[in-house]
Amino acid sequence: MTAEILFPEICGLYGDAYNGKYMAMACPQGDFHYTPFTEEPYFAEHPVDLLYIGAMTEDTQRRVLEKLRPLKARLEELIDAGVPILATGNASELFAREIDFITEGVKVQGLGIFDVMVKTDLFRRFNGKVLGDLDGMTVVGFKSQFSFLYGDNTDSYFLKCVRGVGLNPESKLEGLRKKNLICTQLLGPLLVLNPDFCVYFLSLAGMEAQLPYPQAARAAFDQRVKEFSDPKIQFGHNR
Amino acid sequence: MKKLRFYFALWMAKAVRLAMRLLGRNASYLPGKLAVKLCPDFLAHIIPPKTVIAVTGTNGKTTVSNLLTSLLRKSDYTVANNALGSNIQGGVVSALLANATLSGRVKTDAAVLEVDERSSLLVYGDLKPDYLICTNVMRDSIKRNAHPGFIRYLLDKAIPAGTKLILNGDDLICAELAPQCADRTYFGIQAEAPAGAPDLEGLDLVYCPHCGGKLEAEYLRYDHIGRMRCPSCGNASPAPDFLVTEICREAGTVTIAQDGQPQTYKLLNDNIVNIYNQCCVVAVLSRLGLSPEKIAAGLDSVEIVKSRYDHVESGGLKITMQSAKGQNPDACARSFQYVADQPGENKAVFFLIDDKGDSQGSSENPCWVYDCDYSPLAHPSISQLVFSGPRCLDQQLRALIAGVPQEKIALWPSFQGGGHLVDTEKCRDIYILYDVYLDKEALSVKKTLLEKEAGK
Numbered sequence: 001m002t003a004e005i006l007f008p009e010i011c012g013l014y015g016d017a018y019n020g021k022y023m024a025m026a027c028p029q030g031d032f033h034y035t036p037f038t039e040e041p042y043f044a045e046h047p048v049d050l051l052y053i054g055a056m057t058e059d060t061q062r063r064v065l066e067k068l069r070p071l072k073a074r075l076e077e078l079i080d081a082g083v084p085i086l087a088t089g090n091a092s093e094l095f096a097r098e099i100d101f102i103t104e105g106v107k108v109q110g111l112g113i114f115d116v117m118v119k120t121d122l123f124r125r126f127n128g129k130v131l132g133d134l135d136g137m138t139v140v141g142f143k144s145q146f147s148f149l150y151g152d153n154t155d156s157y158f159l160k161c162v163r164g165v166g167l168n169p170e171s172k173l174e175g176l177r178k179k180n181l182i183c184t185q186l187l188g189p190l191l192v193l194n195p196d197f198c199v200y201f202l203s204l205a206g207m208e209a210q211l212p213y214p215q216a217a218r219a220a221f222d223q224r225v226k227e228f229s230d231p232k233i234q235f236g237h238n239r
Numbered sequence: 240m241k242k243l244r245f246y247f248a249l250w251m252a253k254a255v256r257l258a259m260r261l262l263g264r265n266a267s268y269l270p271g272k273l274a275v276k277l278c279p280d281f282l283a284h285i286i287p288p289k290t291v292i293a294v295t296g297t298n299g300k301t302t303v304s305n306l307l308t309s310l311l312r313k314s315d316y317t318v319a320n321n322a323l324g325s326n327i328q329g330g331v332v333s334a335l336l337a338n339a340t341l342s343g344r345v346k347t348d349a350a351v352l353e354v355d356e357r358s359s360l361l362v363y364g365d366l367k368p369d370y371l372i373c374t375n376v377m378r379d380s381i382k383r384n385a386h387p388g389f390i391r392y393l394l395d396k397a398i399p400a401g402t403k404l405i406l407n408g409d410d411l412i413c414a415e416l417a418p419q420c421a422d423r424t425y426f427g428i429q430a431e432a433p434a435g436a437p438d439l440e441g442l443d444l445v446y447c448p449h450c451g452g453k454l455e456a457e458y459l460r461y462d463h464i465g466r467m468r469c470p471s472c473g474n475a476s477p478a479p480d481f482l483v484t485e486i487c488r489e490a491g492t493v494t495i496a497q498d499g500q501p502q503t504y505k506l507l508n509d510n511i512v513n514i515y516n517q518c519c520v521v522a523v524l525s526r527l528g529l530s531p532e533k534i535a536a537g538l539d540s541v542e543i544v545k546s547r548y549d550h551v552e553s554g555g556l557k558i559t560m561q562s563a564k565g566q567n568p569d570a571c572a573r574s575f576q577y578v579a580d581q582p583g584e585n586k587a588v589f590f591l592i593d594d595k596g597d598s599q600g601s602s603e604n605p606c607w608v609y610d611c612d613y614s615p616l617a618h619p620s621i622s623q624l625v626f627s628g629p630r631c632l633d634q635q636l637r638a639l640i641a642g643v644p645q646e647k648i649a650l651w652p653s654f655q656g657g658g659h660l661v662d663t664e665k666c667r668d669i670y671i672l673y674d675v676y677l678d679k680e681a682l683s684v685k686k687t688l689l690e691k692e693a694g695k
Contacts, residue, residue, distance in 0.1 A: 009440040014381050015609025017441055018640075025640070037446070038453055057388040063451070122389065127382045129602065142604040144381045188606030192636070213639045220632040227602040234601050 001030040001207050003050040007037045007064060014144065016054025016088050018189040023052070026209040027202060037067065044071050048083060050205040055089025055187045058101060058120060058146070062108055065094055072111050079113065084180040084204035089145070089187030092175060093118045096149060114176045114183070116151030116167065128236030130174055130186060131228040132159030139197050140224050141186030143236070149176075149185070158184050163228060164235045180204045195221055248278035249285070249343050252336050267324020271332030282328075282365035285335055286344040288319065291366065292523065293402075295354045295394070296374030296413065297384075298570050299516045300326070302543060303374055304353040306507075306520045310537040314529060317347040326353040328361040356390045357383055359397035371398055371420075372405045372523055374516065376412040377462060377569040378443060378610055387412050387443040395419075405522050407515060408479040409460070411444055411467050426522040427479030428514060430486045430494075433458045433465075449474045460511060461576065462569055481522040483514060495521050502531035508543045510561075510577050551685070556692045557668045558685055565592040565674035566603075568611035578670045579615035585622045587666035591654065591673040591681050593628030598654065605633040613641035625660045627651040627684075654680045658687030 005020035024032045033042040096110040096118045103122040128143040139159055148168035158175030166174040175184035191198040195217045202209040252274035259266035274281045294304045308320045321334035331352050339345050354362050376387045384390055398417040407413045408425030437459045439445045444463040447454055452471025459465035468475035485494035493506040495518055507517050524534045549560040564570035597603035626634035631650040651657030673681035
């Protein structure tokens with residue numbers, strides 16, 4: 001398997017960097033390319049079996065968009081071919097139609113893979129949790145964001161929220177999905193926190209994952225699912 | 240009309256403060272909160288002392304504020320400060336009104352105000368500090384502070400142009416804060432510079448904020464703290480005006496050169512973060528006009544407050560308590576590194592670093608532990624790690640991924656107790672790393688360990 005981790009030096013905020021690192025630990029035989037921002041993405045000229053990009057600052061988000069914009073057709077080609085692509089945190093927003101940076105008064109065109117728009121307000125931070133369902137698989141995660149997405153993802157969501165919010169506070173459908181492109185505002189070490197989802201995502205690339213420390217990962221996951229299922233646990237608030 | 244509103248707010252808040260004090264409360268937040276509720280621009284009306292010093296930054300602001308307050312008082316200044324309470328707007332206002340006359344004039348010579356970065360716009364909008372100290376700008380709680388770029392955005396927007404800045408010159412994010420301010424003093428550490436040019440991956444400063452070119456580090460002490468330059472545009476860490484040129488741990492001294500002139504001071508604490516804090520304090524006091532000799536005499540008689548660092552020995556058992564500020568990756572990583580760097584074998588580390596607030600009615604987001612360098616915990620001198628608190632399973636997984644052997648890990652899923660799990664037969668050098676809101680629980684663990692030792 002050839003996997004590419006895009007711009008890990010600047011797209012790994014909030015522990016997102018460990019998604020790439022954990023996949024590499026789970027697939028020791030995989031060929032992982034860590035492409036710095038100063039270089040052309042490996043996928044531009046080479047076949048890849050998996051792509052990952054993690055959370056970044058809002059300023060970096062604008063720069064990454066400009067970097068990826070010329071590669072939109074190639075990304076669409078990979079998406080159509082069913083290559084698993086995971087974008088976590090605000091990396092997911094790159095694939096939207098537009099990002100409206102309300103605080104700075106700037107609107108930026110996204111890659112337009114999904115017909116949704118993003119509103120980013122630096123003076124309104126949302127923190128939340130999601131207990132989600134992915135075709136019968138439980139996925140748990142956290143949100144900590146300045147932005148919400150707006151649009152219809154009825155036919156293109158990642159998770160059904162059992163608890164927590166989806167694209168925005170009115171939505172119960174989290175994230176965006178097109179074939180094996182998964183864009184989720186859940187951030188942090190999503191694959192570490194979700195051993196089943198990690199195995200599933202790697203299987204989309206034809207890999208049989210050997211999860212590191214599977215018992216410890218399972219114990220932490222089970223505890224979180226138990227906590228998230230507790231009706232006394234709060235699920236979201238603004239700061 | 241506005242002034243009447245201010246007086247009403249001041250007198251009401253003072254009355255509430257008096258009542259709370261009679262009830263034995265600190266009154267370090269609520270009176271200020273009430274004052275702002277009644278008069279939203281309260282800070283614009285209060286007559287501040289001659290010198291207002293604001294202390295901000297991700298890590299070290301409490302230590303720096305406390306040291307500054309102590310040392311100024313030793314130099315016969317009267318000082319208003321918010322050491323006992325909150326560092327958000329309500330705490331700042333409470334500290335000022337506690338020292339204000341009924342006409343709204345703060346009676347002290349100076350105010351040393353620790354200000355949370357997120358409160359910058361609320362505080363500096365109406366209260367212009369004469370000096371603003373920023374210790375560093377690092378990753379902090381993602382729930383509140385998001386990322387350092389966001390904090391820089393807030394501070395740049397909030398800091399008034401006429402304020403004199405005292406900044407960490409070894410932190411390029413911090414050093415470039417508020418370009419609108421012309422009067423800038425930098426502090427830094429030259430001594431014990433690490434060798435080698437490190438990789439910048441995953442740091443909060445990889446590309447030049449001016450031209451976007453890839454930065455190069457001459458060296459880094461931790462995270463992005465060190466000396467950096469941009470080969471593309473020449474932007475670089477500024478030359479410090481106050482520079483630690485020598486750290487002598489054996490003699491317990493530190494030499495700080497002020498504009499090239501060295502002066503030796505008592506070393507308050509040998510943790511590198513506290514050496515930055517001490518250098519910062521020397522820079523501030525010097526800018527306030529205190530002579531190096533007077534600063535040295537003051538430093539001879541102060542200590543880092545025990546709520547942040549304490550060390551006891553009993554019958555050969557050594558217990559070091561150090562605050563580690565949960566949800567703050569850098570503060571924890573520094574504590575982990577500090578433990579690993581200490582001489583000795585068979586150390587045990589007791590962790591109380593989960594978020595106490597999130598343990599009630601929530602489930603803490605553990606993302607920050609993956610933003611934190613746990614690799615020092617795999618140091619062979621550490622024989623046991625006891626993770627306590629509701630997130631102990633997450634902590635265990637993180638430690639395993641960092642290379643800590645499973646057999647060294649013990650778990651205790653509560654904030655209460657757990658001290659009995661420490662293997663004091665094998666481990667005679669014990670470190671209790673605790674979040675600032677878990678100080679009582681940490682003291683309880685210390686007590687358990689001392690009782691266990693006494694009962695041997």
